[in-house]
């Protein structure tokens with residue numbers, strides 16, 4: 053966005069290729085809805101979009117924001133600084149003004165804030181536009197003076213400001229409110245039009261997006277939790293069980309509503325232990341079932357994860373991470389569950405841990421996780437986080453017809469079967485589901501006790517050694533199937549940033565920006581947390597410094613959780629950590645500054 | 653988009669990849685299983701343990717009801733009694749301590765073609781698994797749960813259990829237990845179980861009768877089966893054993909098994925207490941309720957392939 057200080061009466065129209073819009077108010081103001089409309093519109097306009105929002109931790113609401121970054125080209129993060137701030141109250145104004153770029157525009161509700169409250173310093177630093185949003189909304193749609201509808205009015209203002217496609221927005225509004233009283237659609241359109249027709253006489257500049265670059269691409273717009281849920285459904289998962297906890301609940305609620313359409317079901321259980329147990333029972337029944345939670349619930353599931361590792365039962369465990377330990381910072385982002393995901397459990401209990409990098413990746417990771425669980429008879433933990441879970445992105449519509457899987461059990465009879473066959477050519481355990489007839493009359497048992505090839509208990513140290521190796525080796529085989537991670541940027545340089553999970557976008561943007569500034573920084577993203585993908589050591593060799601960027605504490609080792617895990621494989625002191633636990637996503641500049649500082 | 657390793661559906665998860673078809677006797681010509689065909693590992697229980705007769709009667713039930721191998725599904729938690737699945741030549745799962753019920757519920761709900769039997773101890777059921785007992789009962793998940801109650805922790809060698817009577821001397825209550833024990837029948841009735849029965853390993857015919865009735869019940873069927881631990885609590889149930897001078901008194905025929913309060917009253921004193929069906933009622937099972945939801949939603953999407961159902965969601969997200 054340019055910051056032309058044009059003083060002509062008629063505002064100039066500037067062509068822009070991206071904008072960051074932050075909407076700040078209270079959660080009951082329908083801020084998420086405006087953000088959602090903007091994101092959807094961008095998706096329908098072949099643009100890229102990424103959002104960021106905060107959820108108040110109390111039910112009764114409280115301050116809340118929604119930030120949306122729309123780009124005609126690639127959008128990697130939700131943006132460090134906003135080009136425009138829409139503030140509904142003085143408290144929203146005060147709390148978020150510092151998130152605005154110098155020269156940025158702030159639209160504030162002048163019914164809730166007096167012009168006198170604006171300091172001279174701020175007046176010169178930012179461009180202010182006072183609009184009596186509340187009273188104009190009441191004027192347009194009537195009502196009791198409660199704040200309903202002002203979000204849609206504000207959407208109209210933004211549409212004017214950014215030259216957004218009004219017919220498309222009308223259609224989105226109509227779709228959103230269809231089914232309800234037809235008057236509601238009419239009222240929404242009235243509020244929108246009032247905002248859109250409002251003369252922004254004091255505005256010095258209006259904007260127009262360049263056309264989106266994702267031409268001809270049919271895009272879908274959804275949150276990471278939604279993408280993960282639909283990925284599980286596409287993968288053929290037809291049974292799930294869970295217990296509510298933020299930010300995992302969306303997934304269970306959606307699965308509960310959706311699975312019966314496919315002949316499946318999702319059970320809300322009495323606790324997380326029951327949930328995982330039910331899911332494991334259903335997996336033994338022949339499917340690949342899902343359970344999930346966030347930190348505290350994952351802690352409760354660890355004994356059962358150990359059973360699934362021991363009995364070699366396919367299972368999907370979703371962990372949508374939040375700030376921990378204990379109840380921690382339940383509505384904030386953190387990536388501090390690597391340790392419990394990879395090591396949580398007693399004994400040697402290998403499992404697979406995969407962390408999706410984006411909303412789109414949530415969809416494909418779910419399918420991949422199910423196929424790994426099935427092929428390798430193993431629990432797979434999908435390590436998502438609050439950031440990806442709640443943010444909205446547009447991505448290319450997947451080819452559902454070719455992706456949809458049917459993994460219903462095969463109950464055809466077998467001659468003989470040893471699930472834990474030590475001489476299996478690929479070393480992988482395969483189960484037959486109950487209901488499968490075995491001609492030899494010898495039936496297998498699945499168990500958490502160390503066992504022989506049929507699943508019967510053994511106290512033999514030799515068998516224990518063999519079986520432990522078997523469970524380890526099959527996942528080493530899996531690791532050899534993983535692709536070598538691609539380097540983002542040149543394969544040699546001063547600094548290599550290692551990201552995982554939702555840090556991929558901001559880290560790649562940091563690489564882009566710092567390269568423009570002349571720094572030799574590249575990045576590599578790790579999706580497979582356990583087992584690690586091949587080739588990392590070779591990649592690291594091209595750089596003087598390797599910094600693992602993650603949202604957790606540096607711990608006693610001075611590197612974060614993934615850093616420590618990587619160091620246990622590649623014990624090189626040049627691997628260090630860039631970590632933080634302030635409950636916020638990474639800012640691009642923050643990553644660059646920290647990296648340059650650490651490399652000094 | 654990131655690079656994905658395994659997006660292609662791997663071959664069937666099962667081992668059912670045999671190249672040669674398996675020649676099998678048609679179901680109609682299959683003979684009832686013999687005890688030899690149903691027994692697997694030799695039980696590791698102490699000689700004289702009550703659990704032997706429970707196992708023998710499970711075999712009897714399988715024989716009598718002409719159950720086929722592959723349909724027998726036996727699930728247990730952890731404890732002496734919970735080792736049950738290893739002794740049965742059939743599909744079995746030996747899960748973790750106290751959580752057999754939710755595991756079995758996952759099997760029952762996802763595989764309505766199977767009848768799941770769950771066996772376990774009193775500690776497994778009412779201590780560590782207490783919460784699951786309550787919720788499985790109230791949800792009326794279709795399965796049969798036989799708690800082999802010896803009123804002691806057997807496997808861990810003689811600690812007080814939730815059903816140990818006041819005064820019982822164990823390694824954790826050397827002076828005699830002081831806490832009020834759980835009354836399994838009251839617990840089950842109050843939780844909403846739809847079939848509640850009591851039997852004892854000393855009366856084989858009665859055990860079989862109760863197992864049959866439980867199996868035929870459409871819902872959560874619970875049997876408290878007294879099963880003496882000869883090692884740590886010998887003589888625990890002598891008062892109900894006629895051979896030891898006790899009295900095996902049946903639930904009176906006049907008792908209305910659908911009367912919850914009457915059943916509760918009959919469960920009052922369990923030393924020696926009565927034997928038989930205390931409570932039995934018909935209520936929609938969890939399985940039936942889920943099936944109804946599925947039928948309803950599938951009906952609304954009739955004629956659509958799964959991918960088309962999903963596509964409808966995606967179309968709404970454009």
Ligand SMILES: Cc1ncc(C[n+]2csc(CCOP(=O)(O)OP(=O)(O)O)c2C)c(N)n1
Pocket residue numbers: 730731732733734749772773774775776777802804805806807808813
């Ligand atoms: C989580 C967990 N805690 C404790 C144990 C140890 N443990 C095994 S069996 C058992 C109690 C067994 O008592 P009961 O369920 O009455 O079965 P019994 O042996 O008497 O048949 C305990 C405490 C365990 N296996 N797992």
Ligand code: SF4
Pocket residue numbers: 696697698700701702703732733802806807880881882883884
């Ligand atoms: S310890 Fe008791 S319950 Fe366990 S096998 Fe021996 S007699 Fe049976």
Ligand SMILES: [Mg+2]
Pocket residue numbers: 731773774775800801802803804805806813
């Ligand atoms: Mg016991």
